[in-house]
Amino acid sequence: MNEYYDVLVVGAGPAGLAAAQAATSHGARVGLIDAQATAGGQVWRHDVRHAAPSLARRSIGGALTHSRVDWLARTQVVAVETGSLFVEDPRRGSRLDYGALVLATGARELLLPFPGWTLPGVTGAGGLQALAKQGWPLAGRRVLIAGSGPLLLAAAATAKRHGATVLGIYEQAGADAVRRFAGSLWRWPAKAIQAALLRGQLAGVPYRCGSVVRRALGDSTLRTVELEGPHGIEQVPCDQLAIGYGLLPNVELAQLLGCELRWEGAHPQVSTDIWQQTNIDTVYAAGEVCGIGGRDSARVEGAIAGHAAAGARSAAMALQPRRRHARAFAEALRTRFALDARVYALATPDTLICRCEDVALSDMDGYTDTRSAKLATRCGMGACQGRICGAALAELGRFSGGGQRPPLFPARLSTLGDTDFFPLATIEE
């Protein structure tokens, strides 16, 4: 299969949906692809037991039902060529050609290693939220939420809604920092309302600041979590630990395309101008991939990118003030939930860092760059292609991430072998 789209959008979260809708409003023919089975991204992920919020329903419905939008679910990008993406869905590989490309690839969780983090029963915080929405059984299960950032509240609310007993939310940031963050929310009334709603849903759930999970304990599955808080160390028996240290941009596709990146702390994000245009004329980027800012900045940047990609800069211009306001929230998030030094010291020499290849922290002693560590230890060479350990090692200050090579995700041999559409040359070098 080979299709041409005036505007091709990668990622059907708030940014991608807004981009698709904006581009169609100027008559563009739009392709919208996402690796997931349903649109909405992570923040508006489909919940099998509960109805979606109305804004999510409107945004998803508005983009997907439009006659000029082709919605391609369960479609993942494998490789790229100038003006084309090579993608794979559960049935086949295809080439999608584009006039303009919008990268709305979103974010994933920053998951940091600590003793016991590989035990079944330990998930990300957003991870547990995603699993619960897809029907993961939580009714009657004791769930402990930990890590950092406002996502913990959302994860706790989702777990509770799905019948879990939420034992507590353990935030690593200190009480002062959290209070200052809460005190600044008046600038973003929608966020303040959201926070108030979450607090209501979480009545009775303890929220503890300055607390870190030191270890997860269990034999073949999680039994107990060891916490260190302002009042010392305690062990809490539980069935699930949902732990995440915030979000980081999914820049792999942008990197493969050659888009210019800039570093925010240890992690790269895509650099754009005010039109959301990257250093490559035909490639735009919007939302979390340009820096973690949340749903509102994703929506407005998606719309700007969609208008600009369809050649309508005046419509994009009108959205600039909204964009600046939404982006200021990202700054507040970053400064208030900065990670405590204790978090960086959790992994012990025998803690596995690379979960795909079972490589321990001490196995990497003596290597100063990603390439030599990979060659000697196989760290980062498993199925996740370093997405988990690479980000963790960068955050821990060991190595920064390497470059990207196709295939961007593990792909079927039948896809790679079909030379009609797949650029084998890009694999061979």
Added chain:
Amino acid sequence: MNAISSIRLFVDDQPVDVPAGASVAAAIATLGISFRRSVSGQWRAPLCGMGVCFECRVRIDGIAQQRACMCPVHDGMRVSTHE
């Protein structure tokens, strides 16, 4: 409470019913079966829930190395773990 239709599939030959739209990962967890063993033999289960970590890989309808969290269930689906 909405009436949610349910789907029956088989995990390691055991039948399990889950809501329509649920993931294979949810079906496996409903049965309490573990997902896979790591290269050094440790038990593993989903970590990220969104297709990034590959800890939930299982065989689905004969195709190996599928991420259970990314695959919606369908009636009569056959899943096998521990490969």
